[in-house]
Protein backbone atom coordinates (compact mmCIF):
# COMPACT_ATOMS: atom_id res chain seq x y z
CA UNK A 53 0.00 0.00 0.00
CA UNK A 54 1.32 3.46 -0.90
CA UNK A 55 1.73 5.53 2.27
CA UNK A 56 -0.81 8.31 1.88
CA UNK A 57 -0.92 11.05 4.48
CA UNK A 58 -4.28 12.17 5.82
CA UNK A 59 -5.20 15.54 4.26
CA UNK A 60 -7.70 16.70 6.83
CA UNK A 61 -9.33 15.50 9.99
CA UNK A 62 -13.07 15.43 9.90
CA UNK A 63 -15.28 14.52 12.85
CA UNK A 64 -16.26 11.22 11.28
CA UNK A 65 -13.20 10.05 9.35
CA UNK A 66 -9.78 10.75 8.00
CA UNK A 67 -9.56 11.80 4.35
CA UNK A 68 -6.83 10.06 2.44
CA UNK A 69 -6.14 8.57 -0.99
CA UNK A 70 -7.24 11.78 -2.72
CA UNK A 71 -5.02 13.33 -5.41
CA UNK A 72 -3.50 16.75 -4.75
CA UNK A 73 -4.74 19.75 -6.68
CA UNK A 74 -2.99 19.99 -9.94
CA UNK A 75 -1.92 23.62 -9.72
CA UNK A 76 0.03 25.25 -12.51
CA UNK A 77 0.83 23.27 -15.63
CA UNK A 78 3.64 24.00 -18.03
CA UNK A 79 1.96 23.06 -21.28
CA UNK A 80 5.18 23.40 -23.26
CA UNK A 81 7.84 21.92 -21.01
CA UNK A 82 5.55 19.11 -19.87
CA UNK A 83 4.84 17.96 -23.40
CA UNK A 84 7.77 16.14 -24.97
CA UNK A 85 5.93 15.18 -28.14
CA UNK A 86 4.80 18.77 -28.71
CA UNK A 87 8.30 20.20 -28.28
CA UNK A 88 9.84 17.54 -30.54
CA UNK A 89 7.16 18.05 -33.16
CA UNK A 90 7.36 21.84 -33.29
CA UNK A 91 11.12 21.54 -33.83
CA UNK A 92 10.77 18.80 -36.46
CA UNK A 93 8.17 20.68 -38.48
CA UNK A 94 10.10 23.95 -38.56
CA UNK A 95 8.83 26.04 -35.66
CA UNK A 96 11.89 25.85 -33.37
CA UNK A 97 12.65 29.54 -33.81
CA UNK A 98 9.46 30.31 -31.87
CA UNK A 99 10.36 28.01 -28.97
CA UNK A 100 11.08 30.81 -26.49
CA UNK A 101 7.70 32.40 -27.05
CA UNK A 102 5.94 29.06 -27.01
CA UNK A 103 7.74 28.13 -23.83
CA UNK A 104 6.70 31.34 -22.09
CA UNK A 105 3.13 30.90 -23.30
CA UNK A 106 3.02 27.30 -22.07
CA UNK A 107 3.31 28.55 -18.48
CA UNK A 108 0.75 31.31 -18.98
CA UNK A 109 -1.84 29.16 -20.76
CA UNK A 110 -1.30 26.33 -18.30
CA UNK A 111 -1.41 28.40 -15.13
CA UNK A 112 -4.06 27.60 -12.55
CA UNK A 113 -5.22 31.21 -12.98
CA UNK A 114 -5.94 30.68 -16.68
CA UNK A 115 -7.82 27.47 -15.97
CA UNK A 116 -9.81 29.26 -13.25
CA UNK A 117 -10.72 32.03 -15.72
CA UNK A 118 -11.83 29.43 -18.24
CA UNK A 119 -13.99 27.80 -15.61
CA UNK A 120 -15.63 31.12 -14.72
CA UNK A 121 -16.14 32.18 -18.35
CA UNK A 122 -18.02 28.94 -18.99
CA UNK A 123 -19.86 28.85 -15.69
CA UNK A 124 -21.24 32.37 -16.25
CA UNK A 125 -22.06 32.37 -19.96
CA UNK A 126 -22.66 35.48 -22.06
CA UNK A 127 -25.99 37.28 -21.98
CA UNK A 128 -27.79 39.17 -24.70
CA UNK A 129 -28.56 42.79 -23.96
CA UNK A 130 -30.62 43.56 -27.07
CA UNK A 131 -31.86 46.95 -25.86
CA UNK A 132 -30.63 49.75 -23.69
CA UNK A 133 -32.66 51.26 -20.87
CA UNK A 134 -34.56 53.48 -23.29
CA UNK A 135 -35.50 50.64 -25.57
CA UNK A 136 -32.91 51.39 -28.21
CA UNK A 137 -31.50 48.38 -30.03
CA UNK A 138 -27.87 47.91 -29.07
CA UNK A 139 -27.34 44.21 -29.91
CA UNK A 140 -24.81 43.87 -27.13
CA UNK A 141 -23.63 40.63 -25.65
CA UNK A 142 -22.15 40.93 -22.19
CA UNK A 143 -19.53 38.51 -20.91
CA UNK A 144 -18.06 37.56 -17.57
CA UNK A 145 -14.82 39.51 -16.97
CA UNK A 146 -12.90 36.22 -17.20
CA UNK A 147 -13.88 35.94 -20.88
CA UNK A 148 -12.40 39.35 -21.61
CA UNK A 149 -9.25 38.40 -19.69
CA UNK A 150 -8.89 35.27 -21.83
CA UNK A 151 -9.48 37.20 -25.05
CA UNK A 152 -6.88 39.76 -24.00
CA UNK A 153 -4.42 37.03 -23.08
CA UNK A 154 -4.91 35.25 -26.39
CA UNK A 155 -4.59 38.32 -28.56
CA UNK A 156 -1.61 39.70 -26.63
CA UNK A 157 0.16 36.41 -27.41
CA UNK A 158 -0.79 36.52 -31.10
CA UNK A 159 -3.04 33.48 -30.95
CA UNK A 160 -5.20 34.77 -33.85
CA UNK A 161 -2.43 36.19 -36.01
CA UNK A 162 1.02 34.83 -35.16
CA UNK A 163 1.45 33.20 -38.58
CA UNK A 164 0.49 36.44 -40.34
CA UNK A 165 2.73 38.63 -38.19
CA UNK A 166 5.80 36.42 -38.59
CA UNK A 167 5.80 35.29 -42.19
CA UNK A 168 8.64 32.78 -42.28
CA UNK A 169 8.91 29.00 -42.60
CA UNK A 170 7.45 27.32 -39.54
CA UNK A 171 5.13 30.20 -38.68
CA UNK A 172 1.96 28.13 -39.13
CA UNK A 173 3.47 25.32 -37.08
CA UNK A 174 4.29 27.69 -34.23
CA UNK A 175 0.92 29.42 -34.59
CA UNK A 176 -0.93 26.16 -34.12
CA UNK A 177 1.32 25.44 -31.13
CA UNK A 178 -0.07 28.51 -29.36
CA UNK A 179 -3.58 27.46 -30.28
CA UNK A 180 -2.97 23.92 -29.02
CA UNK A 181 -1.84 25.11 -25.63
CA UNK A 182 -4.58 27.68 -25.01
CA UNK A 183 -7.23 25.27 -26.24
CA UNK A 184 -6.32 22.92 -23.43
CA UNK A 185 -7.53 25.51 -20.97
CA UNK A 186 -10.47 26.99 -22.88
CA UNK A 187 -12.24 26.29 -26.14
CA UNK A 188 -14.74 29.16 -26.23
CA UNK A 189 -12.35 32.01 -26.99
CA UNK A 190 -10.71 29.85 -29.63
CA UNK A 191 -13.77 30.35 -31.84
CA UNK A 192 -13.15 34.08 -32.44
CA UNK A 193 -9.41 33.32 -32.61
CA UNK A 194 -9.98 30.75 -35.37
CA UNK A 195 -12.31 32.98 -37.38
CA UNK A 196 -10.01 35.98 -37.11
CA UNK A 197 -7.00 33.91 -38.18
CA UNK A 198 -8.91 32.38 -41.07
CA UNK A 199 -10.46 35.64 -42.29
CA UNK A 200 -7.18 37.39 -42.90
CA UNK A 201 -6.14 35.64 -46.14
CA UNK A 202 -9.64 36.19 -47.55
CA UNK A 203 -9.46 39.89 -46.75
CA UNK A 204 -5.97 40.19 -48.19
CA UNK A 205 -6.46 38.12 -51.33
CA UNK A 206 -9.78 39.57 -52.41
CA UNK A 207 -10.79 43.07 -53.35
CA UNK A 208 -13.27 44.77 -51.09
CA UNK A 209 -11.98 44.99 -47.51
CA UNK A 210 -11.88 48.57 -46.30
CA UNK A 211 -8.43 50.17 -46.13
CA UNK A 212 -6.86 49.84 -42.71
CA UNK A 213 -8.95 46.90 -41.52
CA UNK A 214 -6.34 44.20 -42.08
CA UNK A 215 -3.80 46.16 -40.03
CA UNK A 216 -6.22 46.02 -37.10
CA UNK A 217 -6.59 42.26 -37.52
CA UNK A 218 -2.81 42.08 -37.15
CA UNK A 219 -2.84 43.98 -33.87
CA UNK A 220 -1.93 42.34 -30.56
CA UNK A 221 -4.40 44.51 -28.67
CA UNK A 222 -7.77 43.26 -27.50
CA UNK A 223 -10.23 46.09 -27.63
CA UNK A 224 -13.64 44.98 -26.33
CA UNK A 225 -15.30 48.38 -26.84
CA UNK A 226 -18.44 48.33 -28.95
CA UNK A 227 -17.44 51.18 -31.26
CA UNK A 228 -16.57 51.48 -34.97
CA UNK A 229 -13.62 49.32 -35.94
CA UNK A 230 -11.70 52.30 -37.27
CA UNK A 231 -11.54 53.75 -33.74
CA UNK A 232 -10.28 50.53 -32.16
CA UNK A 233 -6.79 49.29 -31.39
CA UNK A 234 -7.48 45.78 -32.62
CA UNK A 235 -10.38 43.84 -34.13
CA UNK A 236 -11.82 40.33 -34.44
CA UNK A 237 -13.82 38.84 -37.31
CA UNK A 238 -16.76 36.41 -37.45
CA UNK A 239 -18.28 34.34 -40.23
CA UNK A 240 -22.00 33.98 -40.97
CA UNK A 241 -23.05 31.31 -43.44
CA UNK A 242 -25.55 28.98 -41.79
CA UNK A 243 -29.27 29.68 -42.18
CA UNK A 244 -32.28 27.92 -40.71
CA UNK A 245 -33.00 25.95 -43.85
CA UNK A 246 -29.41 24.82 -44.42
CA UNK A 247 -25.93 24.92 -42.95
CA UNK A 248 -23.95 22.32 -44.88
CA UNK A 249 -25.77 23.28 -48.04
CA UNK A 250 -25.12 27.01 -48.08
CA UNK A 251 -26.63 27.28 -51.53
CA UNK A 252 -29.95 27.02 -49.70
CA UNK A 253 -29.26 30.52 -48.30
CA UNK A 254 -32.09 32.97 -48.86
CA UNK A 255 -30.44 36.18 -47.65
CA UNK A 256 -30.52 38.73 -50.47
CA UNK A 257 -28.02 41.44 -51.38
CA UNK A 258 -29.00 44.52 -53.34
CA UNK A 259 -26.45 47.09 -54.57
CA UNK A 260 -26.76 50.50 -52.91
CA UNK A 261 -25.82 52.34 -56.08
CA UNK A 262 -25.29 51.59 -59.77
CA UNK A 263 -21.92 50.07 -58.85
CA UNK A 264 -21.80 46.31 -58.26
CA UNK A 265 -19.22 43.57 -57.76
CA UNK A 266 -16.14 43.44 -55.56
CA UNK A 267 -15.75 46.52 -53.39
CA UNK A 268 -19.28 47.83 -54.10
CA UNK A 269 -21.73 48.69 -51.33
CA UNK A 270 -24.79 46.46 -50.82
CA UNK A 271 -27.74 46.10 -48.46
CA UNK A 272 -28.42 42.63 -47.07
CA UNK A 273 -31.80 41.31 -45.94
CA UNK A 274 -32.39 37.88 -44.45
CA UNK A 275 -31.22 35.89 -41.44
CA UNK A 276 -28.39 33.76 -40.11
CA UNK A 277 -29.08 30.95 -37.65
CA UNK A 278 -25.69 30.30 -36.02
CA UNK A 279 -23.54 33.41 -35.60
CA UNK A 280 -20.70 32.81 -33.17
CA UNK A 281 -18.72 35.63 -31.61
CA UNK A 282 -21.40 38.21 -32.55
CA UNK A 283 -19.45 40.99 -30.81
CA UNK A 284 -16.77 40.74 -33.50
CA UNK A 285 -16.04 43.95 -35.34
CA UNK A 286 -16.93 42.61 -38.77
CA UNK A 287 -18.29 39.44 -40.33
CA UNK A 288 -17.81 37.67 -43.61
CA UNK A 289 -21.26 36.66 -44.74
CA UNK A 290 -22.86 34.92 -47.69
CA UNK A 291 -25.89 36.36 -49.52
CA UNK A 292 -27.40 36.11 -52.98
CA UNK A 293 -27.26 38.82 -55.60
CA UNK A 294 -28.98 38.34 -58.94
CA UNK A 295 -25.76 36.69 -60.10
CA UNK A 296 -25.42 34.09 -57.39
CA UNK A 297 -24.14 33.51 -53.87
CA UNK A 298 -21.55 36.13 -52.99
CA UNK A 299 -19.37 37.02 -50.02
CA UNK A 300 -19.74 40.27 -48.06
CA UNK A 301 -17.87 42.23 -45.44
CA UNK A 302 -20.39 43.32 -42.82
CA UNK A 303 -19.06 45.79 -40.24
CA UNK A 304 -20.66 46.00 -36.81
CA UNK A 305 -20.72 49.77 -37.12
CA UNK A 306 -21.07 51.60 -40.40
CA UNK A 307 -18.55 54.08 -41.70
CA UNK A 308 -20.71 57.01 -40.64
CA UNK A 309 -20.45 55.87 -37.02
CA UNK A 310 -23.87 54.20 -36.65
CA UNK A 311 -24.69 50.70 -35.48
CA UNK A 312 -25.23 48.57 -38.55
CA UNK A 313 -28.82 47.42 -39.03
CA UNK A 314 -28.95 43.87 -37.74
CA UNK A 315 -30.86 42.38 -34.88
CA UNK A 316 -29.63 39.69 -32.54
CA UNK A 317 -32.74 37.67 -31.73
CA UNK A 318 -31.36 35.37 -29.09
CA UNK A 319 -28.28 33.47 -27.97
CA UNK A 320 -28.14 29.71 -28.29
CA UNK A 321 -28.32 27.66 -25.09
CA UNK A 322 -25.45 25.34 -26.02
CA UNK A 323 -24.20 22.00 -24.76
CA UNK A 324 -20.63 23.26 -24.51
CA UNK A 325 -18.45 26.08 -25.79
CA UNK A 326 -20.52 28.11 -23.39
CA UNK A 327 -18.16 31.00 -22.85
CA UNK A 328 -18.54 31.84 -26.53
CA UNK A 329 -21.80 33.46 -27.63
CA UNK A 330 -23.58 32.01 -30.66
CA UNK A 331 -26.54 34.03 -31.88
CA UNK A 332 -29.48 34.06 -34.26
CA UNK A 333 -29.51 37.30 -36.21
CA UNK A 334 -31.94 39.07 -38.55
CA UNK A 335 -30.54 41.40 -41.19
CA UNK A 336 -32.66 44.19 -42.64
CA UNK A 337 -31.02 46.47 -45.16
CA UNK A 338 -27.74 45.78 -43.41
CA UNK A 339 -24.85 47.63 -44.96
CA UNK A 340 -22.11 45.51 -46.49
CA UNK A 341 -19.33 45.54 -49.06
CA UNK A 342 -18.82 42.72 -51.53
CA UNK A 343 -15.58 40.79 -51.07
CA UNK A 344 -14.22 38.94 -54.09
CA UNK A 345 -16.00 38.09 -57.28
CA UNK A 346 -19.79 38.33 -57.52
CA UNK A 347 -21.45 34.90 -57.66
CA UNK A 348 -18.27 33.21 -56.36
CA UNK A 349 -19.01 33.64 -52.66
CA UNK A 350 -18.43 30.02 -51.72
CA UNK A 351 -15.08 30.04 -53.50
CA UNK A 352 -14.16 33.24 -51.67
CA UNK A 353 -15.14 32.12 -48.20
CA UNK A 354 -13.82 28.56 -48.56
CA UNK A 355 -10.31 29.73 -47.64
CA UNK A 356 -11.71 30.93 -44.35
CA UNK A 357 -13.47 27.61 -43.82
CA UNK A 358 -10.19 25.78 -44.48
CA UNK A 359 -8.47 27.91 -41.86
CA UNK A 360 -11.11 27.26 -39.24
CA UNK A 361 -11.05 23.54 -40.01
CA UNK A 362 -7.43 23.20 -39.01
CA UNK A 363 -8.29 25.03 -35.79
CA UNK A 364 -10.98 22.40 -35.17
CA UNK A 365 -8.42 19.62 -35.57
CA UNK A 366 -5.91 21.36 -33.31
CA UNK A 367 -8.66 22.12 -30.80
CA UNK A 368 -9.78 18.52 -30.55
CA UNK A 369 -6.18 17.33 -30.27
CA UNK A 370 -5.74 19.82 -27.43
CA UNK A 371 -8.77 18.48 -25.59
CA UNK A 372 -7.34 14.98 -25.87
CA UNK A 373 -3.92 16.07 -24.59
CA UNK A 374 -5.46 17.77 -21.55
CA UNK A 375 -7.67 14.74 -20.94
CA UNK A 376 -4.54 12.55 -20.88
CA UNK A 377 -2.79 14.95 -18.50
CA UNK A 378 -5.78 14.86 -16.16
CA UNK A 379 -6.06 11.08 -16.28
CA UNK A 380 -2.35 10.61 -15.59
CA UNK A 381 -2.48 13.01 -12.66
CA UNK A 382 -5.43 11.29 -11.07
CA UNK A 383 -4.30 7.72 -11.55
CA UNK A 384 -0.82 8.51 -10.25
CA UNK A 385 -2.25 9.71 -6.97
CA UNK A 386 -5.16 7.37 -6.45
CA UNK A 387 -4.97 3.79 -5.24
CA UNK A 388 -7.41 0.91 -5.33
CA UNK A 389 -6.92 -2.64 -4.20
CA UNK A 390 -3.55 -1.78 -2.61
CA UNK A 391 -1.98 -0.43 -5.76
CA UNK A 392 -1.84 2.92 -7.47
CA UNK A 393 -4.28 3.00 -10.39
CA UNK A 394 -1.47 3.88 -12.76
CA UNK A 395 0.28 0.65 -11.78
CA UNK A 396 -2.72 -1.59 -12.47
CA UNK A 397 -2.14 -3.41 -15.77
CA UNK A 398 -5.60 -2.77 -17.20
CA UNK A 399 -5.50 0.91 -16.28
CA UNK A 400 -2.06 1.12 -17.86
CA UNK A 401 -3.54 -0.21 -21.07
CA UNK A 402 -6.27 2.46 -20.99
CA UNK A 403 -3.82 5.27 -20.22
CA UNK A 404 -1.33 4.18 -22.87
CA UNK A 405 -4.11 3.87 -25.42
CA UNK A 406 -5.36 7.39 -24.61
CA UNK A 407 -1.79 8.67 -24.89
CA UNK A 408 -1.37 7.05 -28.31
CA UNK A 409 -4.53 8.68 -29.65
CA UNK A 410 -3.40 12.04 -28.34
CA UNK A 411 0.05 11.79 -29.90
CA UNK A 412 -1.39 10.55 -33.19
CA UNK A 413 -3.64 13.62 -33.31
CA UNK A 414 -0.66 15.83 -32.50
CA UNK A 415 1.62 14.52 -35.24
CA UNK A 416 -1.14 14.89 -37.79
CA UNK A 417 -1.96 18.55 -37.09
CA UNK A 418 1.73 19.39 -36.88
CA UNK A 419 2.27 17.91 -40.34
CA UNK A 420 -0.75 19.77 -41.66
CA UNK A 421 0.58 23.02 -40.26
CA UNK A 422 3.87 22.48 -42.06
CA UNK A 423 1.99 21.84 -45.29
CA UNK A 424 0.27 25.21 -44.75
CA UNK A 425 3.66 26.83 -44.26
CA UNK A 426 4.99 25.35 -47.48
CA UNK A 427 1.82 25.74 -49.54
CA UNK A 428 2.44 29.23 -50.98
CA UNK A 429 5.65 28.09 -52.70
CA UNK A 430 4.97 24.40 -53.24
CA UNK A 431 1.99 22.96 -55.15
CA UNK A 432 2.32 19.51 -53.63
CA UNK A 433 2.23 20.99 -50.13
CA UNK A 434 -0.82 23.04 -51.09
CA UNK A 435 -2.54 19.89 -52.38
CA UNK A 436 -1.63 18.02 -49.20
CA UNK A 437 -2.94 20.86 -47.04
CA UNK A 438 -6.20 20.87 -48.98
CA UNK A 439 -7.04 17.16 -48.67
CA UNK A 440 -5.18 16.75 -45.39
CA UNK A 441 -7.19 19.42 -43.59
CA UNK A 442 -10.41 17.57 -44.38
CA UNK A 443 -8.88 14.23 -43.33
CA UNK A 444 -7.48 15.64 -40.09
CA UNK A 445 -10.61 17.63 -39.29
CA UNK A 446 -12.77 14.55 -39.68
CA UNK A 447 -10.75 12.05 -37.73
CA UNK A 448 -9.19 14.07 -34.93
CA UNK A 449 -12.51 15.73 -34.12
CA UNK A 450 -14.36 12.43 -34.36
CA UNK A 451 -12.04 10.77 -31.84
CA UNK A 452 -12.19 13.49 -29.19
CA UNK A 453 -15.57 12.90 -27.45
CA UNK A 454 -14.96 9.19 -26.76
CA UNK A 455 -11.40 9.92 -25.73
CA UNK A 456 -12.38 12.58 -23.20
CA UNK A 457 -15.08 10.31 -21.83
CA UNK A 458 -12.56 7.54 -21.28
CA UNK A 459 -10.23 9.94 -19.48
CA UNK A 460 -13.20 10.95 -17.34
CA UNK A 461 -13.83 7.32 -16.47
CA UNK A 462 -10.22 6.96 -15.30
CA UNK A 463 -11.20 9.37 -12.52
CA UNK A 464 -14.21 7.37 -11.39
CA UNK A 465 -16.89 9.54 -9.77
CA UNK A 466 -14.73 12.67 -9.23
CA UNK A 467 -14.33 12.96 -13.01
CA UNK A 468 -18.06 13.39 -13.40
CA UNK A 469 -18.46 16.42 -11.15
CA UNK A 470 -18.14 20.01 -12.16
CA UNK A 471 -15.20 20.88 -9.87
CA UNK A 472 -13.18 18.69 -12.19
CA UNK A 473 -12.37 20.04 -15.64
CA UNK A 474 -13.51 16.78 -17.29
CA UNK A 475 -17.20 17.69 -17.73
CA UNK A 476 -16.18 20.92 -19.47
CA UNK A 477 -13.74 19.13 -21.75
CA UNK A 478 -16.41 16.55 -22.48
CA UNK A 479 -19.06 19.13 -23.36
CA UNK A 480 -16.53 20.92 -25.53
CA UNK A 481 -15.54 17.83 -27.48
CA UNK A 482 -18.36 17.35 -30.04
CA UNK A 483 -18.55 20.88 -31.41
CA UNK A 484 -15.38 20.74 -33.50
CA UNK A 485 -16.86 17.82 -35.39
CA UNK A 486 -20.20 19.55 -36.02
CA UNK A 487 -19.25 23.06 -37.11
CA UNK A 488 -17.11 24.05 -40.06
CA UNK A 489 -18.32 21.01 -41.98
CA UNK A 490 -19.92 18.14 -40.07
CA UNK A 491 -18.39 14.67 -40.38
CA UNK A 492 -20.18 13.51 -43.53
CA UNK A 493 -19.69 16.80 -45.30
CA UNK A 494 -15.96 16.77 -44.63
CA UNK A 495 -15.66 13.18 -45.84
CA UNK A 496 -17.48 14.11 -49.04
CA UNK A 497 -14.97 16.92 -49.36
CA UNK A 498 -12.18 14.33 -49.21
CA UNK A 499 -13.85 12.49 -52.10
CA UNK A 500 -14.12 15.76 -54.01
CA UNK A 501 -10.41 16.42 -53.56
CA UNK A 502 -9.64 12.81 -54.59
CA UNK A 503 -11.55 13.09 -57.82
CA UNK A 504 -11.09 16.68 -58.83
CA UNK A 505 -7.53 17.30 -57.68
CA UNK A 506 -5.32 14.38 -58.69
CA UNK A 507 -2.27 16.06 -57.15
CA UNK A 508 -3.96 15.74 -53.76
CA UNK A 509 -3.75 11.96 -53.88
CA UNK A 510 -0.21 12.05 -55.21
CA UNK A 511 0.80 14.31 -52.33
CA UNK A 512 -0.97 12.13 -49.78
CA UNK A 513 0.55 8.89 -51.04
CA UNK A 514 4.01 10.43 -51.24
CA UNK A 515 3.56 11.12 -47.57
CA UNK A 516 2.28 7.63 -46.74
CA UNK A 517 4.84 5.84 -48.89
CA UNK A 518 7.67 7.61 -47.08
CA UNK A 519 7.01 5.26 -44.16
CA UNK A 520 6.88 2.08 -46.23
CA UNK A 521 9.04 -0.85 -45.14
CA UNK A 522 9.30 0.16 -41.49
CA UNK A 523 6.21 -1.60 -40.16
CA UNK A 524 4.58 -4.62 -41.83
CA UNK A 525 1.11 -3.86 -40.43
CA UNK A 526 1.25 -0.37 -41.88
CA UNK A 527 2.48 -1.70 -45.22
CA UNK A 528 -0.54 -4.03 -45.38
CA UNK A 529 -2.89 -1.22 -44.41
CA UNK A 530 -1.54 0.94 -47.22
CA UNK A 531 -2.18 -1.83 -49.73
CA UNK A 532 -5.74 -2.16 -48.37
CA UNK A 533 -6.26 1.59 -48.62
CA UNK A 534 -5.14 1.65 -52.24
CA UNK A 535 -7.57 -1.19 -52.97
CA UNK A 536 -10.40 0.66 -51.20
CA UNK A 537 -10.01 3.77 -53.27
CA UNK A 538 -9.38 2.00 -56.57
CA UNK A 539 -13.07 1.23 -56.97
CA UNK A 540 -15.77 3.84 -57.37
CA UNK A 541 -18.57 1.48 -56.35
CA UNK A 542 -20.61 2.93 -53.45
CA UNK A 543 -17.88 5.47 -53.01
CA UNK A 544 -20.14 8.08 -51.37
CA UNK A 545 -21.47 5.60 -48.83
CA UNK A 546 -17.91 4.51 -48.09
CA UNK A 547 -16.54 8.05 -47.65
CA UNK A 548 -16.15 7.71 -43.88
CA UNK A 549 -14.34 4.37 -44.14
CA UNK A 550 -11.99 5.80 -46.73
CA UNK A 551 -11.31 9.01 -44.82
CA UNK A 552 -10.77 7.11 -41.59
CA UNK A 553 -8.34 4.73 -43.28
CA UNK A 554 -6.43 7.65 -44.78
CA UNK A 555 -6.26 9.39 -41.42
CA UNK A 556 -5.15 6.37 -39.43
CA UNK A 557 -2.59 5.32 -42.04
CA UNK A 558 -1.24 8.87 -42.11
CA UNK A 559 -1.02 9.03 -38.32
CA UNK A 560 0.71 5.64 -38.30
CA UNK A 561 3.15 6.73 -41.02
CA UNK A 562 4.04 9.87 -39.09
CA UNK A 563 4.48 7.97 -35.84
CA UNK A 564 6.62 5.32 -37.55
CA UNK A 565 8.88 8.04 -38.91
CA UNK A 566 9.01 10.35 -35.93
CA UNK A 567 7.89 8.80 -32.65
CA UNK A 568 9.68 6.31 -30.38
CA UNK A 569 9.23 2.69 -31.47
CA UNK A 570 7.04 1.89 -28.45
CA UNK A 571 4.48 4.47 -29.60
CA UNK A 572 4.60 3.69 -33.33
CA UNK A 573 4.51 -0.10 -32.90
CA UNK A 574 1.61 -0.08 -30.46
CA UNK A 575 -0.36 2.35 -32.62
CA UNK A 576 0.07 0.27 -35.78
CA UNK A 577 -0.67 -3.01 -34.01
CA UNK A 578 -3.82 -1.59 -32.44
CA UNK A 579 -5.35 0.78 -35.00
CA UNK A 580 -4.32 -1.13 -38.10
CA UNK A 581 -4.58 -4.62 -36.62
CA UNK A 582 -7.50 -6.95 -37.19
CA UNK A 583 -9.65 -6.53 -34.13
CA UNK A 584 -9.68 -2.84 -33.43
CA UNK A 585 -13.13 -1.63 -32.34
CA UNK A 586 -12.20 1.90 -31.35
CA UNK A 587 -12.61 1.25 -27.60
CA UNK A 588 -9.70 2.33 -25.40
CA UNK A 589 -7.65 -0.01 -23.25
CA UNK A 590 -7.45 -2.62 -25.98
CA UNK A 591 -3.77 -2.41 -26.91
CA UNK A 592 -2.38 -5.74 -27.96
CA UNK A 593 -0.07 -7.73 -25.71
CA UNK A 594 3.52 -6.81 -26.26
CA UNK A 595 2.78 -3.09 -26.27
CA UNK A 596 5.31 -1.26 -24.10
CA UNK A 597 2.75 0.41 -21.86
CA UNK A 598 5.34 1.83 -19.45
CA UNK A 599 7.27 3.54 -22.22
CA UNK A 600 4.14 5.02 -23.81
CA UNK A 601 2.89 6.35 -20.48
CA UNK A 602 6.32 7.73 -19.57
CA UNK A 603 6.45 9.69 -22.82
CA UNK A 604 3.02 11.26 -22.21
CA UNK A 605 3.68 12.00 -18.54
CA UNK A 606 4.14 15.71 -17.79
CA UNK A 607 7.81 16.21 -16.93
Ligand SMILES: Cc1cc2nc3c(=O)[nH]c(=O)nc-3n(C[C@H](O)[C@H](O)[C@H](O)COP(=O)(O)OP(=O)(O)OC[C@H]3O[C@@H](n4cnc5c(N)ncnc54)[C@H](O)[C@@H]3O)c2cc1C
Pocket residue numbers: 238239240241242245246247248249278279280281322325330483486487488489490491492493496
Ligand atom coordinates in the same frame (compact mmCIF):
# COMPACT_ATOMS: atom_id res chain seq x y z
C1 LIG B 1 -21.91 26.01 -31.42
C2 LIG B 1 -22.06 26.27 -32.87
C3 LIG B 1 -21.62 27.47 -33.39
C4 LIG B 1 -21.75 27.73 -34.75
N1 LIG B 1 -21.29 28.91 -35.24
C5 LIG B 1 -21.45 29.19 -36.55
C6 LIG B 1 -21.02 30.44 -37.10
O1 LIG B 1 -20.43 31.27 -36.41
N2 LIG B 1 -21.24 30.68 -38.40
C7 LIG B 1 -21.87 29.78 -39.21
O2 LIG B 1 -22.03 30.07 -40.38
N3 LIG B 1 -22.29 28.59 -38.72
C8 LIG B 1 -22.09 28.28 -37.43
N4 LIG B 1 -22.52 27.08 -36.92
C9 LIG B 1 -23.30 26.20 -37.78
C10 LIG B 1 -22.58 24.98 -38.25
O3 LIG B 1 -21.52 25.30 -39.08
C11 LIG B 1 -23.63 24.10 -38.90
O4 LIG B 1 -24.48 23.64 -37.87
C12 LIG B 1 -23.06 22.96 -39.67
O5 LIG B 1 -22.42 23.45 -40.81
C13 LIG B 1 -24.14 21.95 -40.10
O6 LIG B 1 -25.21 22.60 -40.71
P1 LIG B 1 -26.73 22.31 -40.24
O7 LIG B 1 -26.78 22.56 -38.77
O8 LIG B 1 -27.64 23.09 -41.07
O9 LIG B 1 -26.92 20.79 -40.47
P2 LIG B 1 -27.30 20.09 -41.87
O10 LIG B 1 -26.62 20.78 -42.98
O11 LIG B 1 -28.75 19.94 -41.94
O12 LIG B 1 -26.62 18.68 -41.65
C14 LIG B 1 -27.17 17.71 -40.74
C15 LIG B 1 -26.35 16.43 -40.86
O13 LIG B 1 -26.45 15.95 -42.19
C16 LIG B 1 -25.16 15.69 -42.71
N5 LIG B 1 -25.16 15.93 -44.15
C17 LIG B 1 -25.30 17.09 -44.81
N6 LIG B 1 -25.20 16.90 -46.13
C18 LIG B 1 -24.99 15.58 -46.32
C19 LIG B 1 -24.81 14.75 -47.47
N7 LIG B 1 -24.78 15.26 -48.70
N8 LIG B 1 -24.62 13.44 -47.28
C20 LIG B 1 -24.60 12.90 -46.04
N9 LIG B 1 -24.78 13.62 -44.93
C21 LIG B 1 -24.96 14.95 -45.06
C22 LIG B 1 -24.22 16.61 -41.96
O14 LIG B 1 -22.89 16.08 -41.92
C23 LIG B 1 -24.85 16.61 -40.58
O15 LIG B 1 -24.40 15.51 -39.86
C24 LIG B 1 -22.36 26.78 -35.58
C25 LIG B 1 -22.81 25.57 -35.04
C26 LIG B 1 -22.66 25.31 -33.72
C27 LIG B 1 -23.14 24.01 -33.16
